[in-house]
Amino acid sequence: MTMTTTAAAAPIVTGSPLLGSMSDLLNDPLAAYLRARRDHGDVVRFRAGPPGLRSDIYAVFSAEGAQQILATQAADFRKDNVFYEELRQSVGNGLLTSQDDTYLRQRRLVQPLFTRRRVDGYAGQVGEEAAALATAWRTESGGSVELVGEMRRFALLVIGRILFGTDVKKALDVVERTLPPLQEYSLKRGFSPIKAPRSWPTPANRRAVRRQTELFALCDEIIDSRRDRGDRDDLVTLLVHAENAEDGSLDAAELREQVLIFLLAGHETTATALAFALHLLARHPEQQARVREEVDGVLGGPGGRAPTAADMGELPYLTMVVKEAMRLYPSAPVVGRRAVADAEVGGVRIPAGADVLVSPWVTQRHPDYWVDPERFDPLRFTPEAEAARPRYAWFPFGGGPRACIGQHLSMLESVLGLAVLLREFGFEDEGTGSVPLGAGVTLMAKGPVRVGISPR
Structure with missing residues (x-):
């Protein structure tokens, strides 16, 4: 969707005066994304970095927005951001990082x-x-x-x-x-x-x-x-x-x-x-x-x-x-892109040149698509339940x-x-509770995930 004159500016996620949202995005990005959706809606803008070096990152949390960025308007959102460039230089320009004719x-x-x-x-x-x-x-x-x-x-x-x-x-x-x-x-x-x-x-x-x-x-x-x-x-x-x-x-x-x-x-x-x-x-x-x-x-x-x-x-x-x-x-809790043309997502302006991310971590917990989203319930994935949800309410494979x-x-x-x-084997909970998590290139457990096992 091209940008219209009535499109709104993305709400800015409040951060510290010195570093903006950088500390939150480095220390606990998954919690920062969930809070941003809860407090500001489905399209938000993080400002990260010290004054004079601050950059904007737009985050899109709705299933419809994820579909627009990854599928229907994919040509306008490319793998040109700094993270993909760093990964290219480390492991090469294979299918995950390459673009265009390559x-x-x-x-x-x-x-x-x-x-x-x-x-x-x-x-x-x-x-x-x-x-x-x-x-x-x-x-x-x-x-x-x-x-x-x-x-x-x-x-x-x-x-x-x-x-x-x-x-x-x-x-x-x-x-x-x-x-x-x-x-x-x-x-x-x-x-x-x-x-x-x-x-x-x-x-x-x-x-x-x-x-x-x-x-x-x-x-x-x-x-x-x-x-x-x-x-x-x-x-x-x-x-x-x-x-x-x-x-x-x-x-x-x-x-x-x-x-x-x-x-x-x-x-x-x-x-x-x-x-x-x-x-x-x-x-x-x-x-x-x-x-x-x-x-x-x-x-x-x-x-x-x-x-x-x-x-x-x-x-x-x-x-x-x-x-x-x-x-x-989701193994890839966040997926990054860069806008190469002005766009409008969910009634919000995203300018050309902006770094943009979509987040399976947030969208797959979005209360608009998932009842009691933190509850483990495999029956959410019966064929009937899957057909009733937007296509990009679940997108762990992009x-x-x-x-x-x-x-x-x-x-x-x-x-x-x-x-x-x-x-x-039978598997038994050892009472470790929730697992502390971080988000790197992939989802990371910050501590051991230990269970008891008993041979059958």
Whole structure:
């Protein structure tokens, strides 16, 4: 929607005289966004930074506004903001960060690797890794597990195996050591109003270069090993040999960038869904019992058969649990864009050049779409309930032309992985209460998420 003369100015979220809203956005952004919607409405303006260096950030919280920015008017809201630029410089210009013709070319080359039929073929790896994790828990857990670390490792093993095949163990060691600090480094630079050029030999820059060099070398080594091996079915081999008449093939730098983006986006999103689904089920034994009854009926109880992609359709309640966990704990709680043309969202002016964000964290708790929004209720995701809500009341995978290419893989991994773990174990709340959270590139637990487990 283009801007009209009657459009209102966005209300400004009050901050401190010295730093505006910067402290709130750095220290507890999720609470700051919720307060802003409650106090000021669905389109607000944060002013962050010291006087003279202050910048405006527009936040849009309605489902209709999210749809406008991500889908219907997506061409006017681009990935040109400082955070995406910092991420590009750290992990490359893959599908998550690229734009325009580069993005379209990459998407056309990569899309055949993520068809439903090909993704369904990874169900065996998911089931095997989940069974291996269950075996480890039986012998090593001591009756209690920390879900965030365990599920991150599980998701890394799955995506690493799908990406790298037999090279997964070596790859995971490097990824775990280098990728999280590179993300944190990029985020801090994105928020900083004054930052040293990356070329300056500051301690932070030098650490980042070492980590990036190690990560790039790993990917290049694996990619090179696949160039003469067209007989493997891991994603790196398929990427190496991907080409078409219109777009050619991916060069060495593009291959590395796609691999890194798949690692970044492919494990943290799923790990968050898995960890918080189990956390929620541990706190809600009635829903856990209903899931287990469904799983036992499909897979045959403890020690039963391995899951297949065909089982996805036979586990509707577990699928609803995953969706509800993604509603309450979206892996990407905030999605940023930059307006490249004057626009009007919800009757409010957003000028060209403005940094704009939409927030699954807030929209998926919006009382206009969700009754008692903090309550865990998987039945919000019956087909009838989903059809009755606006399309973008729930958008953990983004939306529009930049929607996550791996969302079917994430759902397959989440549903089938949980099915195996819930078939083998009962999960009990250990009384830890709510989990303190932060928002980096992805949603982060600031402390352990521990539950008791008992083998069935």
